[in-house]
Amino acid sequence: NAGVTQTPKFQVLKTGQSMTLQCAQDMNHNSMYWYRQDPGMGLRLIYYSASEGTTDKGEVPNGYNVSRLNKREFSLRLESAAPSQTSVYFCASSEAGVIGGYTFGSGTRLTVV
């Protein structure tokens, strides 16, 4: 089925470890996004990529880096994980100029101990 694929679905890290969350979409969308979801705070934008080759900071970028590898793939990297980064992470994509909301991945539950 067409959509947004995120890996992994669950991950436990120790403080200070690094990891990369992978995201790929097969809908030929130009724009891709990374959000984090925390209880009582909704979804907050970490980074986004309006098109291949561009990335921009969102509301909560500290502690994260991103790479738009190609049009399909947009990865999120935690260089030195902290307990405050315990969250559920969502990747999403959309076609620029088409207002149809986003297509979301199924999320990654990350726990940093």
Next chain:
Amino acid sequence: AQTVTQSQPEMSVQEAETVTLSCTYDTSESDYYLFWYKQPPSRQMILVIRQEAYKQQNATENRFSVNFQKAAKSFSLKISDSQLGDAAMYFCAYRGFSSGSARQLTFGSGTQLTVLP
């Protein structure tokens, strides 16, 4: 910056009854889009309904409808004939035009809806 406020962290409704979830937003834009997303325990984000700000007519999708009051910057979701499968977290979201081609969504904090049998 735009903000979206959902003032009801939790709501409950009896099966087959009607419930309304509230959402207000703040923006200086005249053109924008508003959305309601549903997140069941599976964690999947599901688009329920959307409203274009330039349309005066309220959007409707089967049992789901909105009350869009542009001047008041209010966008409530009404669920009629509530079903057990409607139990989920509901997020209100805003998407404007001033954020460039990316047009990112801004979300409210969510309302957890419980449907009582």
